Amino acid sequence: MTATTQPYTGARPAIPPSTVAQGVLWAFVAVNLLVMWTLFATSDGGKNTILTIAKFFGMHVALIMMFQLLLISRLPFLDRRIGMDRLTVWHRWVGFTLLWFVVAHATFVILGYAALDGVAPWRTFFALASVPATILGMSAATIIVFVAISSVRYARRKMSYETWHAIHFLLYAALLLGLIHQFLEPATFQTSTWSTVYWWALWALVLTSLAMGRVVLPVYRNLYHQFRVAAVVPESDNVVSVYVTGRNLERFPGRAGQFMIWRFPGHNRWWQANPFSLSAAPNGRSLRLTAKGVGKTSSGLRNLRVGNRVFAEGPYGAFTAMHRNSEAMLLIAGGVGITPIRSLLEECGGNIVVLYRAATPADAVLFPELQALAQARGARLHLLTGRTGAGQPPNTPFEPANLLHLVPDITHRDVFVCGPPAMTNAVLRTLRTLRVPKRQVHAEKFGFA
Known part of the structure; x- marks a missing residue:
């Protein structure tokens, strides 16, 4: 028999933690865009209209690069509320945005100086390649393009994670080259005292966040523990x-x-x-x-x-009870995705249902532990085995009708899902079909890169 459950309101914060963190993040972007546009509007333009456009794109390149670094800084405030998997996805798409702004900036610089000197763009390209500040900018742009190409899904699948990760380390070289390039461009970034203070204070903030999250905090914790x-x-x-x-x-x-x-x-x-x-x-x-x-x-x-x-x-990771909205929970695991689900079952109380998808009972890792925990917590545990689609009727435990049959009160539960991408995506589609409120759905996907 399934107990009737009602939404849990006792420990639910007025504003979800993820909403708070996203609000802080997007406020950071909005405020800095406003400041940057103000600096741009109050500064002198370029030597012609095309170079003014190039300057506009160049300022955005700097801000987008800082946002990229903030997304991967692994600051606990952002990571525990938004989650590394979502931050990584944002980082990926912001990275492709950075690519197009870099290409636009470089293109308008070449076209602007070509128009100014009355020569062909290709001649301007080689002429600019002899200017130290431009060489640095070109080198940084080349690295960004190379890394972006390596991050396209087809290319990413052809290389190991270690190779992909090593290629991404080149972005730190691009960052250094870009910083020096920015320092050598006084017409764009040092038009006034306030402009200089703003840009370098912002860089200091972002680089400090990156160093704290990626180096200082991990080293400190390992020395401490x-x-x-x-x-x-x-x-x-x-x-x-x-x-x-x-x-x-x-x-x-x-x-x-x-x-x-x-x-x-x-x-x-x-x-x-x-x-x-x-x-x-x-x-x-x-x-x-x-x-x-x-x-x-x-x-x-x-x-x-x-x-x-x-x-x-x-x-x-944000796959924790910190984001829980209701007293009742549904924990769904597939394969080795049982590991975070098992720990959640150990930590959490309340009305809990656990669905564990495995090919065979022998493949159900940690199942005896799950049985003991379920008994101790008063949870219902279902082991779902068999090949998906096999048999008559087909074995499809995560189809809407079948999932609703297993958990009739699913719309009143927080649903935590962790497993292979195909299974996780199938469950998420079903939850949308069953109109489970989005705030009650929590998914952890394998795919660190």
């Missing part, structure tokens, strides 16, 4: 759990449902890192990750030695 491997436990032929201990773990700020980026110095090369969810709620004594061996790094985890040093970045 001194993570080490405490145990390695095979869960099946291709799945292993790694228990990590350390100092002062009672002060570790992780939540059930979050993930960390794990490195194992001495076992793997320093650039080999993997994002694995916490498969148990942090308890102040140890952390646990559970991974399926799908690549060289994850497959080698079962060979880790007890006492091996661990360098862990995080915790990251």
